[in-house]
Amino acid sequence: MDKFGFTLSKARVIDYEANDRTIVDYIIEREPSLKLCIECGCCTATCTTGNFTDFSLREIHILLKRGENEQVRQKIKKCMLCGKCILVCPRGVNTRNVVSLARQAFRNTEGYEF
Amino acid sequence: MNFDPFVIPFNIGLYFILIYAVVRSVIWFRELSRPDKLRLQRGFFGRAFGQSLKEIFLESLIHRKILKSNPRLGYMHMSLAFGWFLLILFGTIEADIFGERHLNPPDRAIFFRFFNPDHGKTFFESSYAFMMDLILAFILSGLVLAVIKRFSSKVVGMKKTTKLKPLDKVALTSLWLIFPSRLIAESLTSGAYGTGSFLTGSLGEWFASFLPANELAYPFWWLYSLSLGTFFVLLPLTRYLHIPTELFLIFMRNSGIRTGDRPGTYSEVEVHSCSSCGMCIDVCQLGFSAGINTIQATYLMKGIRNREELHDIAHNCLMCGRCDQICPVGIEISPIRMIVRRTEDIENVYESRWKGYLRSRINVVTPRQETGTSYDFLPVRKQEKTDVLYFAGCMTHLTPSIKKAMVRILDASGLKWSFMDEDGGVCCGRPLMLEGNDREARELINHNSDLIWKSGARTLVTSCPICYKVFRESYYLDLEVLHHSQFIKNLIDEGLVDLNYLQKRVTYHTPCELGRRSGVYDEPLEVIKHVASLEATGYDNENSLCCGGSLGNIMLSREKRQKIAEDVTARLTACSPDSLITACPLCKKTLAQATSTRVMDIAELAVEAIAAVPEVKKTRRGVSKKKVIGETTATI
Ligand code: SF4
Ligand code: SF4
Ligand code: SF4
Ligand code: SF4
Numbered sequence: 001m002d003k004f005g006f007t008l009s010k011a012r013v014i015d016y017e018a019n020d021r022t023i024v025d026y027i028i029e030r031e032p033s034l035k036l037c038i039e040c041g042c043c044t045a046t047c048t049t050g051n052f053t054d055f056s057l058r059e060i061h062i063l064l065k066r067g068e069n070e071q072v073r074q075k076i077k078k079c080m081l082c083g084k085c086i087l088v089c090p091r092g093v094n095t096r097n098v099v100s101l102a103r104q105a106f107r108n109t110e111g112y113e114f
Numbered sequence: 115m116n117f118d119p120f121v122i123p124f125n126i127g128l129y130f131i132l133i134y135a136v137v138r139s140v141i142w143f144r145e146l147s148r149p150d151k152l153r154l155q156r157g158f159f160g161r162a163f164g165q166s167l168k169e170i171f172l173e174s175l176i177h178r179k180i181l182k183s184n185p186r187l188g189y190m191h192m193s194l195a196f197g198w199f200l201l202i203l204f205g206t207i208e209a210d211i212f213g214e215r216h217l218n219p220p221d222r223a224i225f226f227r228f229f230n231p232d233h234g235k236t237f238f239e240s241s242y243a244f245m246m247d248l249i250l251a252f253i254l255s256g257l258v259l260a261v262i263k264r265f266s267s268k269v270v271g272m273k274k275t276t277k278l279k280p281l282d283k284v285a286l287t288s289l290w291l292i293f294p295s296r297l298i299a300e301s302l303t304s305g306a307y308g309t310g311s312f313l314t315g316s317l318g319e320w321f322a323s324f325l326p327a328n329e330l331a332y333p334f335w336w337l338y339s340l341s342l343g344t345f346f347v348l349l350p351l352t353r354y355l356h357i358p359t360e361l362f363l364i365f366m367r368n369s370g371i372r373t374g375d376r377p378g379t380y381s382e383v384e385v386h387s388c389s390s391c392g393m394c395i396d397v398c399q400l401g402f403s404a405g406i407n408t409i410q411a412t413y414l415m416k417g418i419r420n421r422e423e424l425h426d427i428a429h430n431c432l433m434c435g436r437c438d439q440i441c442p443v444g445i446e447i448s449p450i451r452m453i454v455r456r457t458e459d460i461e462n463v464y465e466s467r468w469k470g471y472l473r474s475r476i477n478v479v480t481p482r483q484e485t486g487t488s489y490d491f492l493p494v495r496k497q498e499k500t501d502v503l504y505f506a507g508c509m510t511h512l513t514p515s516i517k518k519a520m521v522r523i524l525d526a527s528g529l530k531w532s533f534m535d536e537d538g539g540v541c542c543g544r545p546l547m548l549e550g551n552d553r554e555a556r557e558l559i560n561h562n563s564d565l566i567w568k569s570g571a572r573t574l575v576t577s578c579p580i581c582y583k584v585f586r587e588s589y590y591l592d593l594e595v596l597h598h599s600q601f602i603k604n605l606i607d608e609g610l611v612d613l614n615y616l617q618k619r620v621t622y623h624t625p626c627e628l629g630r631r632s633g634v635y636d637e638p639l640e641v642i643k644h645v646a647s648l649e650a651t652g653y654d655n656e657n658s659l660c661c662g663g664s665l666g667n668i669m670l671s672r673e674k675r676q677k678i679a680e681d682v683t684a685r686l687t688a689c690s691p692d693s694l695i696t697a698c699p700l701c702k703k704t705l706a707q708a709t710s711t712r713v714m715d716i717a718e719l720a721v722e723a724i725a726a727v728p729e730v731k732k733t734r735r736g737v738s739k740k741k742v743i744g745e746t747t748a749t750i
Contacts, residue, residue, distance in 0.1 A: 033671060033672075046512065048538060048541050049491075051537070051538035051539075052491055052492060052540075053491045055491075077488035077554075078488060078489065080489070080541040080543075080546065080558060081541075081549060082508040082545050083508070083509075083545055083700075084508050084511070086672075087663075087700075088512070092671070092672035092673070094669070094670075094671060096665075096668050097668045097669060100668055
């Protein structure tokens, strides 16, 4: 592959084997507005936590939908629930509840340490 | 006549409820924490005792608070409670004076007319009977209101009434039957003997004209006794338990016991003291602006009592405090809701003894599995020494005009100040606490406290009421915490800034966290009055509305928030002011999206009114500002 100058960025690979939608389904059932997210990144741009780390709520949303829960589990605790992202989101996603429900989902789902 | 079997149901009920009250009080007392036990003992033998008696009279009998805010509803409660009390009191006296002997058992007083049917012939006797009739009429008028309220709550001036569970319905029916059956029983007996006063006498005469009054009276005396007995026996299982518990609550409150942040006896007593009067339903904006009618305080209390699923009730609330403010029983609703939010991981297992009559609560803590701290990424930061430390807060960073205004005001003041979170900063922790995540919030609090201590400042100024509240209540700080409205007020008083009078008509929206939650009402008003003409809106001070943006509610959708905000702005701009002033960046942002009127923060208003800034002060600040930026950017 290298010969042709193409590489497959690992971040773009969706591993269907590992796609586990239990967490995202748990969230969407209780907070349907997650479906409205267009991954624009406004929330990430304003994020208080993002000021100190590479934490990105947009990334969290993408990972959730891809079912890459292990990565979400590691990152989700960093959010401070400050609520800036709700105010800037152009789609009206109730972002704080998404974070809170994700934490709750990890706590309530077998097989995750949280 | 000395005895008749019909008094048995009443006596069973009465002695049952008395024994129950004693046992319940002993259990509650035993579950109190040690300091609270001492407080209660001191309260019982100290000055608080008189205060409690006075409060019991004014609130449990007269229902003064309900009477004040809703006279018709208040009359209904008063006539039932106070009337019943008078009936028992004067009934006992009547039996004592006119009965065969003194110190009669209670059933003698309650069924006096049955045992003394020909009583009421002499003048003194008949005037006493007149008084008793008057009291009965007073109760019955309230009862009529109560019955009407059940079917159409508008009559008593309420928009909604509370929903009932089946057992409550049985208890309610027996309660409703008590006084009409007494009326008919007394009337029939009076009719047969030609006694009784204006009510029972005339009604009895009329009955006797076409009915066999004496024979018919007996079943009604049975009905009267049965409904009393049933009501007493069911009382502990229904919401009517609030009648005796409220007395307990008043004693505990006057002894200085408060809800606190863990489940305990006091919150349990509070939960059982809710009379389901429904006043919290009427003031809740989620109800009247957003159409959410399942989460109000009365449903929270009912949910806790009946051990229902509480997640949505606990979380779908703005935490605006409007219901805390109105509750006539004085239940600390928001602290109780916070307890529910906080203890979600704690399973409340109830042991049910005697089918729910005496429940004892066991807290089973399901330990959370910890995976290290959440915010270990926070850097150690440096903070220069200063006099005044300014913390803008997350929300202020989203409303840069407020931030700019505050920077100008601080510059103009000539004080030595420093901007703590100029480049973003860390959240104050209150949003996490509002979700019940106290442990996580503590990490942020420690981080911020560290910076504040390092600064050596004597005053901490913040632009956000949410931060203000948490700085004051949950940080351990040794300095004065001011909201910027208070700070500006101080600057004006000390002549550190000169503000012009603007030709402006404005209205003011009191932020919940600043007003009801922190009790800061006067300073913002004084600042506004200093620079503009302030119009009253009818939603001032304690009666203020919530903008709808509250971080206290994590579940509310944007559409509903918008509805609330539109409703609020419509009410606050009804007199078409030039600007709508508020003192919170989150309120400003929420309200501005819902109105065409200009929404301004109080700091922006003050900046508009700032007179010429003296040159000297400007330069002094110019130097120190560079230093602040230099240091903070270097360390992060
Ligand atoms: S701002 Fe809203 S729409 Fe954009 S990525 Fe964040 S949540 Fe999604
Ligand atoms: S609530 Fe969380 S994700 Fe949103 S801005 Fe604050 S820290 Fe970032
Ligand atoms: S919580 Fe207070 S205001 Fe609400 S129904 Fe109960 S007693 Fe009335
Ligand atoms: S705190 Fe406000 S939103 Fe919550 S129940 Fe009370 S009045 Fe309604």
